[in-house]
Amino acid sequence: MFKSRFMPCPTCGASVDRHGLPEHQCLPERRTDYEMFGLREEIARLEADLGRYLATASGRFSTWLAARQVRRRP
Ligand SMILES: [Zn+2]
Incomplete structure (x- = not known):
């Protein structure tokens, strides 16, 4: 060889x-x-997993809470 x-x-x-x-x-x-x-496959999978999580009730609540906390910062 x-x-x-x-x-x-x-x-x-x-x-x-x-x-x-x-x-x-x-x-x-x-x-x-x-x-x-x-790590490219893990990174791609993370984006898909995050998208799926954010579509759940818990994910929507987390999104709402994060936006609320950002708005309340002085
Ligand atoms: Zn080297």
Whole structure:
């Protein structure tokens, strides 16, 4: 099997030369993007779950209460 000279960094996903991996330093922005990419399905599911919750009686009450609390702030 063909073994590429480069491999993805397991922490940030950057393409790194196999021999340079010990010296590789992950960029915080790249690491965040990589983690967000890994969570994309959970994020999409959260939006759908939140929408379903907000459509329930409890969710409508929470929405009403939050709006009321925001209006009452000085
Ligand atoms: Zn990295």
